[in-house]
Amino acid sequence: MLRIACPYCGRRAQAEFVFERALDAILPLDATPAAAVEHLFARDNPKGWSWELWRHTAGCGAWLRLHRHTVTHQIAAVETLGAPRQDAGG
Numbered sequence: 001m002l003r004i005a006c007p008y009c010g011r012r013a014q015a016e017f018v019f020e021r022a023l024d025a026i027l028p029l030d031a032t033p034a035a036a037v038e039h040l041f042a043r044d045n046p047k048g049w050s051w052e053l054w055r056h057t058a059g060c061g062a063w064l065r066l067h068r069h070t071v072t073h074q075i076a077a078v079e080t081l082g083a084p085r086q087d088a089g090g
């Protein structure tokens with residue numbers, strides 16, 4: 001079972017988190033329509049290490065940047081992207 005170490009809540013089951021997307025799948029704001037189509041639908045999806053955007057939806061609500069191996073699910077880094085919700089119970 002994949003477990004993710006939230007910097008605010010500690011190590012929790014993956015079921016508490018939502019995978020949002022790989023960071024390289026985030027569309028630049030100034031992309032042309034043709035570049036947006038290419039970026040969203042024709043990008044590589046290689047096996048291996050990937051920087052990903054996750055959210056601790058069943059915990060503190062924090063947005064997290066994970067460096068995760070897509071085959072082994074090993075997590076090399078978890079970084080925060082802002083503070084958790086004020087109403088979070090953890």
Ligand SMILES: [Zn+2]
Nearest residue numbers: 006009059060
């Ligand atoms: Zn958390």
